[in-house]
Amino acid sequence: MHKTIAKVPAYAFLLALILLSPQGIAASGEKDADTAIDFFQGDPDIEYPAPAPLLVNPMARDYRSLNGPWEIIVDEAGMGWRVITQGDYFDGDTVYPDTGMMLKEHSFDSRTQLQVPGDWNSQVPELDRYRSRVLYHKALTMTPQAGKRYLLYFGGANYTADLFVNNALVGRHVGGYTAFDFDVTGFLRPGKNTFIVRVDAALDETTIPTMRTSDFWKYGGITRDVGLITESDTYISQYHVYLHDREKSEIRGWVQLAGERVANRVVALDIKDAGVKVRIETNAEGRGEFTVQAKDLALWSPESPHLYDVALSLGDASLEDRIGFRIVSIKGSTILLNGKPMPIRGISMHEETVLHPGLSASREDVMAQFKLVRELNANFVRLAHYPHNEHTVRLADEMGLMLWSEVPIVSLIDWGNPATLAVAKSQVAENVTRDLNRASVVMWSISNESFPQTQARLDFLSALAATARELDDSDRPIASALVGNPKEEFADIGKHLFAQLLRDPALPPSTRERLMAIAGGQSASGGAQSESGGGMAVVIDDPLGEVVDVVGYNEYFGWYYSKYFAQSLGVDEGLMRNAMLAIMPGIRFENAFGKPMIISEFGAGAKQGLHSDKGFIWSEEYQARVYRQQLQMLAQSPCVQGFTPWVLKDFRSHLRELNGIQETYNRKGLVSETGQRKLAFQVLADYYGQEKAREEAGAEPGRALCQRDSVEAVPGATGD
Ligand code: GCU
Numbered sequence: 001m002h003k004t005i006a007k008v009p010a011y012a013f014l015l016a017l018i019l020l021s022p023q024g025i026a027a028s029g030e031k032d033a034d035t036a037i038d039f040f041q042g043d044p045d046i047e048y049p050a051p052a053p054l055l056v057n058p059m060a061r062d063y064r065s066l067n068g069p070w071e072i073i074v075d076e077a078g079m080g081w082r083v084i085t086q087g088d089y090f091d092g093d094t095v096y097p098d099t100g101m102m103l104k105e106h107s108f109d110s111r112t113q114l115q116v117p118g119d120w121n122s123q124v125p126e127l128d129r130y131r132s133r134v135l136y137h138k139a140l141t142m143t144p145q146a147g148k149r150y151l152l153y154f155g156g157a158n159y160t161a162d163l164f165v166n167n168a169l170v171g172r173h174v175g176g177y178t179a180f181d182f183d184v185t186g187f188l189r190p191g192k193n194t195f196i197v198r199v200d201a202a203l204d205e206t207t208i209p210t211m212r213t214s215d216f217w218k219y220g221g222i223t224r225d226v227g228l229i230t231e232s233d234t235y236i237s238q239y240h241v242y243l244h245d246r247e248k249s250e251i252r253g254w255v256q257l258a259g260e261r262v263a264n265r266v267v268a269l270d271i272k273d274a275g276v277k278v279r280i281e282t283n284a285e286g287r288g289e290f291t292v293q294a295k296d297l298a299l300w301s302p303e304s305p306h307l308y309d310v311a312l313s314l315g316d317a318s319l320e321d322r323i324g325f326r327i328v329s330i331k332g333s334t335i336l337l338n339g340k341p342m343p344i345r346g347i348s349m350h351e352e353t354v355l356h357p358g359l360s361a362s363r364e365d366v367m368a369q370f371k372l373v374r375e376l377n378a379n380f381v382r383l384a385h386y387p388h389n390e391h392t393v394r395l396a397d398e399m400g401l402m403l404w405s406e407v408p409i410v411s412l413i414d415w416g417n418p419a420t421l422a423v424a425k426s427q428v429a430e431n432v433t434r435d436l437n438r439a440s441v442v443m444w445s446i447s448n449e450s451f452p453q454t455q456a457r458l459d460f461l462s463a464l465a466a467t468a469r470e471l472d473d474s475d476r477p478i479a480s481a482l483v484g485n486p487k488e489e490f491a492d493i494g495k496h497l498f499a500q501l502l503r504d505p506a507l508p509p510s511t512r513e514r515l516m517a518i519a520g521g522q523s524a525s526g527g528a529q530s531e532s533g534g535g536m537a538v539v540i541d542d543p544l545g546e547v548v549d550v551v552g553y554n555e556y557f558g559w560y561y562s563k564y565f566a567q568s569l570g571v572d573e574g575l576m577r578n579a580m581l582a583i584m585p586g587i588r589f590e591n592a593f594g595k596p597m598i599i600s601e602f603g604a605g606a607k608q609g610l611h612s613d614k615g616f617i618w619s620e621e622y623q624a625r626v627y628r629q630q631l632q633m634l635a636q637s638p639c640v641q642g643f644t645p646w647v648l649k650d651f652r653s654h655l656r657e658l659n660g661i662q663e664t665y666n667r668k669g670l671v672s673e674t675g676q677r678k679l680a681f682q683v684l685a686d687y688y689g690q691e692k693a694r695e696e697a698g699a700e701p702g703r704a705l706c707q708r709d710s711v712e713a714v715p716g717a718t719g720d
Helices: 002-020 022-028 080-086 363-375 390-399 418-435 456-469 486-502 509-521 561-569 573-586 620-635 678-696
Strands: 062-065 069-075 113-116 132-142 148-155 160-165 168-174 180-183 191-200 226-231 232-247 251-257 266-271 276-281 287-293 306-313 317-323 328-331 334-337 346-349 381-385 403-406 410-412 442-450 478-484 534-538 550-554 588-589 599-603 640-643
Touching: 080 132, 080 160, 080 191, 148 160, 168 180, 226 232, 226 390, 226 678, 232 306, 251 266, 266 287, 276 287, 276 410, 334 442, 346 363, 346 599, 363 390, 390 403, 390 418, 418 442, 418 456, 442 456, 442 550, 456 478, 456 599, 478 599, 486 509, 486 534, 486 561, 486 573, 534 550, 550 588, 561 573, 573 588, 573 620, 588 599
Parallel strands: 346 381, 381 403, 403 442, 410 442, 442 478, 478 550, 534 588, 550 599, 599 640
Antiparallel strands: 062 226, 069 113, 069 132, 132 191, 148 180, 148 226, 160 168, 160 191, 232 251, 251 287, 266 276, 266 306, 306 317, 328 334
């Protein structure tokens, strides 16, 4: 018996290889040999077609939502290509006439479904840590109309998405957090059509972000809205309508057509309540620009987030949007909003919600987060570390929340890899293009804590800054969370820590003697002194500071650094933490470029509900103590215009495995993953409440500002 069985598979395997080889399938005459590949060889080596130009404002178009249940096949073997393009293993989707004798071994049926939009990690326990491929399948019965174009729109899919329509490859999108669409007009047929999307969540050291060097969960799936958009043969694909000059109420912008007849067309722009009615002529490439004077424009601001109804019409097709008009500019070391220092009361936020596990996927999910932001008396949100879904930016427009928008160029990136740069540029372009008309987006961040400080890194990031500046005629500032040089910066702080430790009566005599001996051997020399004099200065001089307009900086005084100082001096970490917290108010932050500065992260971890009368680390009390010291410290840094503490809510991360405390959550949230507040929440809410009251009483909005306004305005920033 055993012998017989052993014989069969060998022949079957051989037969499969022959039959399934390109020659075999060509011989059968059933499929084009070029797309046939050997069953066991995975994907063919082909050039994947790129997506169509991104359609902005999709929901305002003739949009048929494909949200809801999609059937799936988990495809970790990478079988997908053959199963899709041959189709002869599908139950009900076969591309051959089903004679009732066909062997099928895969079926898209209701047995296994995923909700779209939504990550698969939080929907199926077995997929919580799954980072490979899933085939999504949706059938749609329709009759394509002549003269119409059909675009399949995705708000986002993480990380690589390959689209097949009726088993034929349409194209590939790479990048997990930006919108894209494919023109499927030529692929649709009358009657039943099937869409198959192969999503691959795999990341490595060449992707954006990488798998290892980014501290957030790598969710997979069709994570955002999907819809079939119907357009006439020529349509408005993109536009930008923005306030160029506040005093003159001058609105500028452009409109881009796509499709058959784009040249020399007339697009009408109407902004009824601003007395704007203008006809825009397109050029040979289908692009038309305009400048127009508005009347009595009500500016958008956090206090008064006024949105205008804007209509763009081509023939009888009209596209409506709601756009706020405001100006973000920079003067010396100050960011201005509508000519006044921008009042920044910020918080950082990942794209998860307190309403359910997994990514925010709806307006309600985001509203739950922004409700917490409001309760913090905050008016500025750093969207870490990637573009969030479109509900987020549109809700921020309506609520008057300013947004730091960011692409996931996090930490260590493959700076010398042209393919990596191409993906990074496309993510910047897709992010900027989608949100050009969002008043809430006040700056574009091109990276977070990127290192090492090599020329390759600088060239890569300079190219991203150039991409954003080229696409955004309204000159929003370019930001980034720069990296410091701990050795230089902390030498000075180390001296102050040393002195503070020696003043601590709890210091054991033996440690005191040892430190005295060290102190005796070293002359007390100050570190980089702040120009504003006094205290300890942390002066950021990362060369990326020459490229960006706004210097962001993440610092973790009170959390991470105490550990390293304690280890280097062989001192009890608790004593070192007390010393650090004591000297923090004397630390100033500046940058060597005289540019505006935002502390883009500070924080401490705490498990919600863990209390300690001794203030032990991971207790809510310790986190609140760090916040109090941080706020006191930053209030005395005249060159820091605002901060976005890390982070609104505990969020998932594969780097956070401390049992009993983290268990795949980064615990620096001010609320738990289900929205339970920690003590530090109120510490920040009270601080921002006082700032807000001061501003409402007419004090200069924003914070005490750096005395460096003599520095020339940033070249290229719109005058105000
Ligand atoms: C870094 C990083 C975050 C990370 C945070 C932390 O600054 O930007 O992505 O989550 O520190 O250590 O919690």
